[in-house]
Amino acid sequence: MPDKLLAPSLLAADFANLQRDIEMVNESEADWFHLDVMDGVFVPNISFGMPVVKAIANHARKTLDVHLMIVEPDRYITTFSELGANILTVHYEACTHLHRTLQAIKMAGMKAGVALNPHTSVKLLEDSIQDIDLVCLMSVNPGFGGQSFIENTYQKVKDLRKIIEQKKSGTLIEIDGGVNAGNAKKLVTAGADVLVAGSFVFKSQHPLETIASLKKEIA
Numbered sequence: 669m670p671d672k673l674l675a676p677s678l679l680a681a682d683f684a685n686l687q688r689d690i691e692m693v694n695e696s697e698a699d700w701f702h703l704d705v706m707d708g709v710f711v712p713n714i715s716f717g718m719p720v721v722k723a724i725a726n727h728a729r730k731t732l733d734v735h736l737m738i739v740e741p742d743r744y745i746t747t748f749s750e751l752g753a754n755i756l757t758v759h760y761e762a763c764t765h766l767h768r769t770l771q772a773i774k775m776a777g778m779k780a781g782v783a784l785n786p787h788t789s790v791k792l793l794e795d796s797i798q799d800i801d802l803v804c805l806m807s808v809n810p811g812f813g814g815q816s817f818i819e820n821t822y823q824k825v826k827d828l829r830k831i832i833e834q835k836k837s838g839t840l841i842e843i844d845g846g847v848n849a850g851n852a853k854k855l856v857t858a859g860a861d862v863l864v865a866g867s868f869v870f871k872s873q874h875p876l877e878t879i880a881s882l883k884k885e886i887a
């Protein structure tokens with residue numbers, strides 16, 4: 669099996685010391701940067717937008733995994749591509765014409781991701797899984813960092829893994845929300861490929877060591 673990936677979420681970073689936290693991730697064993705863009709409409713919170721993504725991209729030296737928690741994501745696909753996003757994830761619940769949106773993301777030169785809210789069944793992706801590079805399973809209700817992990821996620825990972833195998837698709841499964849040392853191993857055993865971790869990394873005493881130990885946990 670290829671290495672399991674870790675994507676620290678900058679939502680939990682110290683925004684007054686963003687460059688310092690970005691450099692920490694650059695130096696760490698983490699694989700990707702996870703960037704949470706929220707519009708205050710799709711989710712009840714506003715995080716950061718284009719100027720901040722641009723500033724992050726200027727310093728980040730790893731894959732930029734951008735998670736759009738916004739309505740009408742189609743309006744901003746080329747913008748995020750120009751800003752340097754490598755993976756662009758849109759919410760299933762925000763896309764009326766998901767297939768078209770995925771094509772537009774790929775046309776813009778990025779990998780295409782689809783995020784599912786906790787209540788959305790993985791079965792809904794059976795007909796589109798071959799067009800999806802990454803499925804982001806929300807293991808909390810999107811909008812805020814620091815929430816507790818929803819246990820039903822393990823079953824969703826297993827069910828999604830089955831669909832991916834049946835359809836012989838190379839789709840990666842990413843887990844987002846409440847990831848910590850207590851559930852990381854169990855999630856990769858269930859079939860996850862990428863773990864996002866915000867608070868558990870950035871609110872810890874030694875983020876660099878926390879990243880190293882999480883990577884070891886899922887190796």
Ligand code: DX5
Nearest residue numbers: 677810811813814846866867
């Ligand atoms: C939640 C975001 C997550 C968040 C995870 O809406 O999509 O990426 O940053 O934060 P933690 O790891 O603190 O749950």
Ligand code: ZN
Nearest residue numbers: 704735844864
């Ligand atoms: Zn996220």
